[in-house]
Amino acid sequence: MTSYIIRRVLYFIPTLLAISLVTFFIIQLPPGDFITSFEARALANGDQADLERAAQLRERYGLDQPWYVQYWRWFTGVLTGDFGYSFQWKQPVSALLGQRMLLTFLLALATTVFVWAVAIPMGIFAAMRKNTLGDYAVSFVGFVGLATPDFLLALVLMWISFFYFDMSVGGLFSPEFENAPWSLARVWDLLGHLWIPVVVIGTNGTAGLIRILRANLLDELHKPYVEAARSRGLTEWRLTAKYPVRVALNPFVSGIGDTLPGLISGATITSIVLSLPTAGPLLLQALLSQDMYLAGSYIFLLSILSVLGVLISDILLAWLDPRIRYQ
Amino acid sequence: MNDLLLEIEDLKTHFFLDDGVVKAVDGVSLQVRRGRTLAIVGESGCGKSIMARSILQIVTPPGKIVGGRICYHRAPGDVVNLLDYQRKSREMRAFRGREAAMIFQEPMAALSPVHTIGSQIVERLRLHSGASRREARALAVEMLHRVGIPHPAQRVDAYPHQLSGGMRQRAMIAMALICRPALLIADEPTTALDVTTQAQILELIRQLQAELGMTVVIITHDLGVVAEIADEVAVMYLGQIVEHGPVDAIFHHPQHPYTRGLLRSIPRIEDVTRARLDAIPGAVPHPYARPGGCPFHTRCRERIIHQLELCTHTAPPLTRVGPLQQARCWLHEPPGDGQRGAGHAAEPALAIIGGQ
Numbered sequence: 106m107t108s109y110i111i112r113r114v115l116y117f118i119p120t121l122l123a124i125s126l127v128t129f130f131i132i133q134l135p136p137g138d139f140i141t142s143f144e145a146r147a148l149a150n151g152d153q154a155d156l157e158r159a160a161q162l163r164e165r166y167g168l169d170q171p172w173y174v175q176y177w178r179w180f181t182g183v184l185t186g187d188f189g190y191s192f193q194w195k196q197p198v199s200a201l202l203g204q205r206m207l208l209t210f211l212l213a214l215a216t217t218v219f220v221w222a223v224a225i226p227m228g229i230f231a232a233m234r235k236n237t238l239g240d241y242a243v244s245f246v247g248f249v250g251l252a253t254p255d256f257l258l259a260l261v262l263m264w265i266s267f268f269y270f271d272m273s274v275g276g277l278f279s280p281e282f283e284n285a286p287w288s289l290a291r292v293w294d295l296l297g298h299l300w301i302p303v304v305v306i307g308t309n310g311t312a313g314l315i316r317i318l319r320a321n322l323l324d325e326l327h328k329p330y331v332e333a334a335r336s337r338g339l340t341e342w343r344l345t346a347k348y349p350v351r352v353a354l355n356p357f358v359s360g361i362g363d364t365l366p367g368l369i370s371g372a373t374i375t376s377i378v379l380s381l382p383t384a385g386p387l388l389l390q391a392l393l394s395q396d397m398y399l400a401g402s403y404i405f406l407l408s409i410l411s412v413l414g415v416l417i418s419d420i421l422l423a424w425l426d427p428r429i430r431y432q
Numbered sequence: 433m434n435d436l437l438l439e440i441e442d443l444k445t446h447f448f449l450d451d452g453v454v455k456a457v458d459g460v461s462l463q464v465r466r467g468r469t470l471a472i473v474g475e476s477g478c479g480k481s482i483m484a485r486s487i488l489q490i491v492t493p494p495g496k497i498v499g500g501r502i503c504y505h506r507a508p509g510d511v512v513n514l515l516d517y518q519r520k521s522r523e524m525r526a527f528r529g530r531e532a533a534m535i536f537q538e539p540m541a542a543l544s545p546v547h548t549i550g551s552q553i554v555e556r557l558r559l560h561s562g563a564s565r566r567e568a569r570a571l572a573v574e575m576l577h578r579v580g581i582p583h584p585a586q587r588v589d590a591y592p593h594q595l596s597g598g599m600r601q602r603a604m605i606a607m608a609l610i611c612r613p614a615l616l617i618a619d620e621p622t623t624a625l626d627v628t629t630q631a632q633i634l635e636l637i638r639q640l641q642a643e644l645g646m647t648v649v650i651i652t653h654d655l656g657v658v659a660e661i662a663d664e665v666a667v668m669y670l671g672q673i674v675e676h677g678p679v680d681a682i683f684h685h686p687q688h689p690y691t692r693g694l695l696r697s698i699p700r701i702e703d704v705t706r707a708r709l710d711a712i713p714g715a716v717p718h719p720y721a722r723p724g725g726c727p728f729h730t731r732c733r734e735r736i737i738h739q740l741e742l743c744t745h746t747a748p749p750l751t752r753v754g755p756l757q758q759a760r761c762w763l764h765e766p767p768g769d770g771q772r773g774a775g776h777a778a779e780p781a782l783a784i785i786g787g788q
Contacts, residue, residue: 327492329541335490337556337607338529341520348544426546427591 106423113419117412124408125180132397132404133172139192139395140168162192166398179401189398193391198402201387206406208277209384212306215299219307220314221357227311228318229350232326233341235319243315250312259305259378266301277302277381305375317356325349351425358422362415436505437615437647438464438487443500445479445486448493454719456482456495458671461750464615466505469641469648471662471679473655473694477716479671480651484617487649488528489519506531506614530560533608537620539600543592549576549603550588557610575606579636598629602636609640616641618650622657634661655698659683664756667691670717670727673750677757687759689734726762734763 140159147155163169166189167178179189188198231243282294325331326349334344373385380386384403391400423429445457456479464470472480485491487502502514504527517524528534536542544552553572557563563571569588576584579602592600601621608616618637622630638661641648650661658665658679665682667675667690675688686692693712714731717723723730729743742762750758751765 329536329538330544332485332490333534333536333542333604334544334552335492336488336528336534337552338525338527338559339555340525348547351546352544428545428593 109423110420113416117416120412121409124412125183125405126176128404128408129176129179129401130172132392132395132401133175135395139397142395143192162190166190179398183402183405188402191391191396191399193394193396193399198399201399202384202402202406205382205384205387208382211295212277212299212302212381212383215303216307216310217361219303220310223307224311224314224318225350225354225357228315229322229345231315231319232322233345235323240319244319247312247315250308251316253308255305255309255375256378258308259301259375262301262305263379277383302375302379302381305379314357314360318353321353321356322349325353355422355426358425359418361418361421362411435466436463437466438462438505439501439503440464440483440487441501441503443483443486443502444498445482445491445495446498447495452720455671455722456719457486458722460500460668460671460673462666462673462676464647464649465664466614466647467641467645468663469638469650469661470664470666471658472649472651472666472668473653473658474668475653475716477719478668480668481619483668484534484619484649484651487514487615487617488532488534489514489517489524490528490534504531526560529556530611531613532615532617533611533613534617534619535601535604535608535621538624539597539604540592540624542604543600545592548589548591549595549600549607550590553588553603553607553610556607560611572606572610575610576603579603579606579609579640580632581606597625598632601625601629601633605633605636605640609644609646612644612646614646616646616648618648620652621650623652623654630657631660637661655694667694670722672727672760673758674728674761675757675759676750677754681754681757685754685757687753687757687764688728688761689732689763690728691759693731693733726760738763 140163144156144159147159167175182189186199188202190196191198191201194201227243227247231240234240277295277298278291279294279298282291285291326345328349331344331349334348335341339347373389375381376383376385377389384407388400388403390396391403440460440462443457443460443462444455447454447456458479460479460483462470472483474480482491482495486497489497491497497515500515503511504514505511514524514527517527543549550569550572553575554565554568557568557571558565561568573584573588576587581587581599581602587595587599587603592603595603601624605621616637621637622633625633634657637648637650640646648661650657652658662679665675665677665679666673667682667688669690675682675686675691677687682691683695686695690712696710697712699709712731713733717727717730723744725745726732726735726743726748729735732743735743740762746762748760748762748765750760753759753764
């Protein structure tokens, strides 16, 4: 098991290198860069100071060099914690990302917990009561969840929370806490706002996982080892939870790897509708304005998260299923 | 006959499917004697496995036990009808886990792939006794040793995929016997194993049966296994017992046309090579289209030879044909002709077969 983990962690390094190279290359593909448009504006305004500033930036980040030199400067910077400079926001990227990444991660975590907490019991219930009214009810809710567009659900929930609970809508904080330092009251305020995006983003995943778990469990429920457990005199719930559910959970665990990047890129529309201070909208803007260090760092962090997610799910899978360990 | 362990009377287990009702077990009556080995033989789909599962009540919907009695003699005089217990009741779970045990055909499939064999053995023991974790583990190791698994102290933590087929089946036997059951049901325990391992496993079952004094019901379609291990044989066809008796009587004086057919279809080493094997004509009827009358009449050569019209519309009763032997065939009980004894009817039929 230990050697398996070490091996997996070692694979991690070349994968990251390759991903960072590819993403940086793709960002460089469109002609021009942020400084080009910045210079054009400065020229139009006849602003000498800005022109010099642009030249300085070009020099500092090697924008007149080929892309691989730029990549190298940027990547070595990343290794020392310097993610570069956002031209659009006129801030270091690390300062810009820190807060948003934390909130994004928090949202991802809360959503995953929500999805699992709802999907696992409902999936088990639906499988064990196959083709009964309860199963149909769960399936109906699941299909509605799959079919409802996230942004629509977001709008409906915003309306409900504003109309019935008299809460400020949008964002993750009430206005008075927006820029306040972290405190217990701020955390409480966050929890009050967090449920809407969690429900909105999680509904789709929940519905999907209910279907997956139900189907997997139906495959497992009639396997001989379940019957053997029944013949040992276990109660139905205990034997179901211990044997087939354990085996049917494998796809859940392998899905962890997709959760983090999926939440960031997939939840962008929701984040925009709900004006959440998370990563998605910022990435979209950065890509539109060719703010390359911001976009590059973003995609790099996303890649780290996905590779990390896959790593975590692989290790969990090996722990959950001994057959994988000994291959 | 107070040495009975199980008395099954008119057991009916049906499957209620969308396309109709499949009568997997349809009126089985059977006695299992304490300390003996009963083999239940029959083709695939004759209901033998479902009958065994009905004893433990582990038939799950859409299957349902719809009638009959299964009387279990805990001790002489202490008799319960197992069908009085609910399928999921505490009493039924205690019976199927502690007083009875079942071993399955595919040890790889019947052991959980993600749990160690030790944990599955310990689970059963702790569920049905007050053993502590440590005691249960020690007993599990001892039982693994007993079923002939080398290095049991290490193997107790092995996963099924780390063991060979024979070792897995031994582990499953250890799991079955950890609570010292009075009744062991073995559902084709050797079918998935190679021939040398088969013999070892049968020998192991026989040896443990002698040590623990348990009753064994073994389900098989392999008459070689029957010859090796059984004291008595029950032959099943389409959910019914068609013949039941001591193993010698069944092998040497089979009274039901189906039993005779089964015995004829065994390839023999002394037979002329390249001669066509004498198979029972036709196929097992479709489960939704059970023939009326005697269920075997569609494939019965002797019915044609004797031109019995009765078989096609009236089911024969189980008739005594020997001291301990019963068969369900009109050849042995012609209606309204009490004079004709069982032996009489059997002999001409045998003679005809001999002449073929």
